Structure formats: C-alpha cells, structure tokens
Amino acid sequence: MGGPESPPNPPAKTMTPEAIFKRLADKFGAETVFDFHADPKKDRDPWFQVAPWEIEPICEHLRSDPELAFDYLECITGVDYPDDKKIVVVYHVYSYTRKHRVVLKAFLDREDPAMPTLVNVWSVANWQERECFDLLGVLFEGHPDLRRLLMPDDWEGHPLRKDFEEKEDYHGIPTVRPNPIDLYKITLPGKEGAKA
Amino acid sequence: MSEVVFTNEMDEEMTLNMGPHHPSTHGVLRFIIQSDGEIIRKATPDVGYLHRSIEKIGERCTYPGYMPYTDRVDYVAAMFANECWATACEKLMDIGVPKRAQYLRVISCELNRIASHMIAVGAMAMDIGATTPFMWTLREREYINDFIEELCGARLTYNYHRIGGVSFDMPKGWADKVKTWVDKFVPLMEEFDRLITYNDIYVKRLADVAVISGAEAKDWGLVGPNLRGSGVKWDLRKDDGYSVYPELEFAVPVGRGQFGTVGDCWDRFYVRVEECKESGKILQQALVKIDEHPEDDIVGKLPKKLKPEGEAYARVESARGDMGCYVIGKGAEEPYRARFRTGSFNAMGIIEAKSPGLFLADLVALIASFDVVAPEIDR
Numbered sequence: 001m002g003g004p005e006s007p008p009n010p011p012a013k014t015m016t017p018e019a020i021f022k023r024l025a026d027k028f029g030a031e032t033v034f035d036f037h038a039d040p041k042k043d044r045d046p047w048f049q050v051a052p053w054e055i056e057p058i059c060e061h062l063r064s065d066p067e068l069a070f071d072y073l074e075c076i077t078g079v080d081y082p083d084d085k086k087i088v089v090v091y092h093v094y095s096y097t098r099k100h101r102v103v104l105k106a107f108l109d110r111e112d113p114a115m116p117t118l119v120n121v122w123s124v125a126n127w128q129e130r131e132c133f134d135l136l137g138v139l140f141e142g143h144p145d146l147r148r149l150l151m152p153d154d155w156e157g158h159p160l161r162k163d164f165e166e167k168e169d170y171h172g173i174p175t176v177r178p179n180p181i182d183l184y185k186i187t188l189p190g191k192e193g194a195k196a
Numbered sequence: 197m198s199e200v201v202f203t204n205e206m207d208e209e210m211t212l213n214m215g216p217h218h219p220s221t222h223g224v225l226r227f228i229i230q231s232d233g234e235i236i237r238k239a240t241p242d243v244g245y246l247h248r249s250i251e252k253i254g255e256r257c258t259y260p261g262y263m264p265y266t267d268r269v270d271y272v273a274a275m276f277a278n279e280c281w282a283t284a285c286e287k288l289m290d291i292g293v294p295k296r297a298q299y300l301r302v303i304s305c306e307l308n309r310i311a312s313h314m315i316a317v318g319a320m321a322m323d324i325g326a327t328t329p330f331m332w333t334l335r336e337r338e339y340i341n342d343f344i345e346e347l348c349g350a351r352l353t354y355n356y357h358r359i360g361g362v363s364f365d366m367p368k369g370w371a372d373k374v375k376t377w378v379d380k381f382v383p384l385m386e387e388f389d390r391l392i393t394y395n396d397i398y399v400k401r402l403a404d405v406a407v408i409s410g411a412e413a414k415d416w417g418l419v420g421p422n423l424r425g426s427g428v429k430w431d432l433r434k435d436d437g438y439s440v441y442p443e444l445e446f447a448v449p450v451g452r453g454q455f456g457t458v459g460d461c462w463d464r465f466y467v468r469v470e471e472c473k474e475s476g477k478i479l480q481q482a483l484v485k486i487d488e489h490p491e492d493d494i495v496g497k498l499p500k501k502l503k504p505e506g507e508a509y510a511r512v513e514s515a516r517g518d519m520g521c522y523v524i525g526k527g528a529e530e531p532y533r534a535r536f537r538t539g540s541f542n543a544m545g546i547i548e549a550k551s552p553g554l555f556l557a558d559l560v561a562l563i564a565s566f567d568v569v570a571p572e573i574d575r
Contacts, residue, residue: 044508074518075535079524123415123545127545128542
C-alpha cells in the first residue's frame with residue numbers, strides 16, 4: 001500500500017436512511033429491524049431499532065455490503081430511561097466512501113442490560129463499549145477486555161444512570177464541599193440582618 | 197503488516213510504569229508497559245485520571261449554562277467544543293445562525309486550530325529531544341492567545357460561542373491586526389519547515405515509526421490529522437461543508453509517505469504543519485468576507501424558552517478531528533443526555549494494538565504524533 005487512497009470508482013452513491021432501513025428490513029426481517037423514526041423537522045437524524053441480539057450480523061452487513069460500506073463507527077452512546085425500564089444503546093455510523101449515515105438503537109432491559117459486542121466488526125467499538133459499560137453498566141458479551149475505563153476499579157455503581165447517587169466520600173475524600181459563597185458572607189454593620 | 201513474534205529464550209520481561217506524571221504523556225495519563233529490554237510487548241493505557249464526568253454535569257445544567265463546561269472537554273482547543281455544543285443545540289431547536297456569527301466562529305476556530313497545532317508540533321519535537329521549536333511555536337501561540345483575549349476576554353477557556361451565535365463581535369481594528377499577523381505567520385511556517393520538519397535528524401527519527409495504514413485508521417476510528425496522516429483524504433470541513441466552510445478555499449493535506457511509509461509518525465506531524473498554513477489561508481479569506489455581513493448581527497433568533505424535545509447529533513472538525521456531540525432533550529430546561537465523542541479517546545484505543553514491537557522511545561513518538569490531550573480522553 002502506498003500513496004493516498006484513490007477516490008472510489010464508480011462515484012459514491014449516497015443512500016437515505018430510509019432506503020438503508022428498507023434494505024436491512026428486507027434482509028433481516030421485520031422483527032429484527034423495525035420502528036423507523038424520521039423526525040419531521042429537518043437536520044435531525046432519523047433512527048430505527050434493531051434487535052439487540054442480532055446486532056452483530058446487521059453491523060457486519062452494514063460494513064461489508066459494498067453499497068452500504070459503513071466503515072466508521074462514530075459513536076456509541078448509552079442512555080438510561082428509568083421510566084420505561086430501558087437502557088438504550090445508540091450507534092452512529094458513517095461511511096467514508098458513500099458519505100451516508102445511519103443511527104441504530106438497541107433497547108435493552110434495564111435490570112439486565114446485555115448485548116453482543118461489535119469489536120469484531122469495528123475495532124473502535126472496543127474502547128467505546130468499555131466506556132459504556134463503565135458509565136452505564138451495559139454488559140457487552142464477547143468483549144475481550146471489559147474493565148472499567150474512566151472510573152477507578154473499585155468504584156461502585158454506574159454514574160450515568162439516572163438513579164445514581166453520589167456517596168459522601170470516596171476513600172475518605174469528601175465528594176461535597178461547602179459553597180464558598182456561604183463561607184464568606186459579608187454583613188454590613190448597622191443594617192438589618194447584621195446579626196446574622 | 198508482518199506479525200511481531202517474541203521468542204521465549206532468555207526471557208527477561210519486565211513491567212514498566214510510565215506516568216501518570218510523565219512529561220511526555222501530555223497531561224495525566226498512565227501506561228503499563230510490558231517490555232523485553234527496549235522492545236515493548238504490550239503497552240496498556242490507563243486513563244481516567246482527569247475524568248470529571250462532563251456528561252453527567254451536562255444533565256444538571258441548562259442548555260446555555262453548559263457552555264462554559266464544554267471548554268473543559270479540551271482546554272487546548274476549547275473553541276471547538278463550544279462550537280460543537282452550540283451546533284448540537286441549534287440543530288435540536290431549529291435555530292438559525294447569522295452569517296456574521298458563522299464567520300466569527302470560523303475565524304475563532306481557525307485561530308484556535310493554529311494555537312492547538314502549535315502546541316502539538318512543538319511538544320512533539322520536544323518529546324523526542326528538540327527543545328528549541330517549542331519556544332518558537334509557543335511564541336506564535338501567544339499572539340493568538342492575545343487576539344482571542346481581545347475577542348472574548350479569555351485566553352484558554354473561552355466560552356465564546358453561544359447557542360445561535362457568538363457572544364461578542366470583533367473589536368475595532370482587530371481584523372487588521374490578525375491579518376497582519378497571518379501575513380507574517382505563513383512565511384514563518386516555511387522557516388519552521390526548514391528548521392524542523394525537513395530536518396534530517398528529525399525525519400530519520402520519525403519516518404517509518406509506528407505506521408498505521410488507512411484501513412487500520414478507519415477501523416480504529418482515528419479522525420482528523422491522525423486519519424489524514426494515514427493517507428485518507430477526509431475532512432469534515434470539506435466533505436460535510438458545515439458552517440461557511442464551502443465559501444472558503446483551502447486544501448486538505450494528507451500524508452504521502454514522503455520519507456517512509458504512508459501513516460508513519462512523520463506524516464502525522466507533517467499534516468499538522470500543513471494544516472496550520474491552510475488555516476492561515478482560511479483566516480485571510482474569512483477576515484475579508486466577514487465585511488459583507490452587517491455588524492453586530494451576531495446572535496440568531498432564540499425561542500423564549502429553551503425546552504426542546506427530540507435528539508440531534510452535531511459534528512465539527514476540531515483540532516483533534518471529528519468531534520461529535522449527541523444531545524437528547526425531553527422538554528426540560530436541562531438536556532436529558534449530553535454526549536461528547538472526542539478524537540483523542542479513540543486514538544488511545546489503538547495504542548494498545550499498535551504497541552507490540554515498538555521501541556520504548558518510539559512509544560513516546562507515537563503518543564506525541566497522535567496529539568492526545570488527556571482531558572479530552574477522560575472528559
């Protein structure tokens with residue numbers, strides 16, 4: 001391999017998210033790829049649901065199909081919805097060659113959030129999934145090294161869960177401190193409230 | 197790529213701790229290195245020392261109130277996190293940005309990009325033993341700090357962009373000052389090239405070190421100069437054409453393997469140096485074109501209450517590549533979820549995979565060539 005990559009030949013054809021959704025639903029069935037949301041306002045990204053346990057073959061298809069050619073996993077985000085008892089893992093995927101994007105969502109059970117890893121499809125998933133595990137407690141099965149990444153190893157709980165409560169101290173280090181404004185209250189002599 | 201094979205004869209594996217306070221780790225960052233003499237078997241990054249849970253803070257602030265916190269995502273290039281958050285909110289709430297404000301954003305961002313790349317190339321030279329260029333680059337960065345201070349009052353954490361625009365217009369005479377500086381700066385970069393970029397010792401030190409192919413770079417999600425260093429010609433400013441970048445002319449430099457293989461440490465360094473020159477070109481055009489738009493029209497029309505519903509994902513090309521911000525609103529004053537996707541975070545992921553077979557000293561070159569900034573990894 002030498003020299004910069006030549007532009008793809010024939011010229012890249014961009015597909016709309018809806019077309020991509022239809023293509024996937026035809027291939028994998030309406031039970032696996034479903035619930036297409038096209039936000040009525042422009043500029044916002046349409047998304048659809050995928051069955052969490054089928055995500056690996058779907059993404060493998062996204063990457064290897066030459067007409068889809070999604071070669072860049074932009075972002076994995078975990079979102080906690082305690083009201084719906086769900087944790088949603090959002091995948092933003094982009095194709096450098098075709099210049100189209102797609103947003104996938106996997107709805108997981110909040111009590112037992114687990115789904116297969118995508119490390120074998122895109123290597124970038126490795127650290128992103130570790131982060132998602134660390135901050136939201138999603139278990140990515142088959143991940144080679146699912147350890148805490150940002151939080152200390154002995155941290156309890158997952159901070160980005162909505163019901164996470166901060167402990168008062170961590171190894172004797174307090175996590176709260178008095179508001180500095182309260183410490184330096186200025187009282188003017190001779191006026192009401194001076195006694196305080 | 198040939199696989200690195202380690203023999204077990206005379207096995208003298210040692211475990212080495214590098215950091216968290218090692219000067220070449222650019223912040224607080226730790227590596228646990230298993231090495232056989234000088235050769236690394238595996239380097240495991242241990243990050244999180246600067247984790248402030250910016251995303252959790254975002255869930256507790258109002259939409260405009262979160263802006264100063266975004267500065268802290270990447271304090272070397274804070275303008276981009278500002279822009280990214282503002283763009284995400286604008287996308288979410290359907291707010292238009294006046295042209296003048298867009299130009300001011302481009303000008304401030306490009307100034308910041310030069311400042312950030314000045315640190316990157318200077319610190320990289322220093323990490324591998326050349327001390328003088330760092331002084332050179334910091335001198336130029338100091339001018340930029342002064343300019344930005346005049347523009348928004350801060351030198352490091354700017355809090356300059358607003359949802360729907362920017363906070364201040366240019367002061368009087370500011371544009372001419374910047375123009376004069378840019379005219380001086382671009383030829384200075386050519387001097388810099390002669391001093392360090394094409395310096396024989398420097399080239400020999402970096403060429404063919406830690407080669408990352410284009411396919412690998414995509415697979416590991418490298419972005420920005422790291423991706424372009426591997427020969428992939430992709431720049432969000434060109435390929436996505438956000439803001440007023442389509443109206444400006446500039447080239448996208450890519451690594452060509454001039455002295456070694458495409459995607460070596462020298463290529464990543466070279467891309468940053470060239471990008472500084474291109475940013476200079478963008479500044480020269482933007483500072484002229486901004487006059488076409490009326491003064492003080494710098495903030496778009498905002499709704500009375502910022503309580504959006506829905507979700508949006510915005511991207512900007514930051515100094516460390518494609519920065520993404522994913523925001524979900526649920527009809528409250530605070531975002532339901534604010535997520536930052538940063539370039540340095542993914543660049544750290546690849547180090548573990550690329551380290552086997554590297555020399556210990558080359559690991560320093562690899563980290564420096566990625567231009568990782570610790571707070572951007574940890575957020």
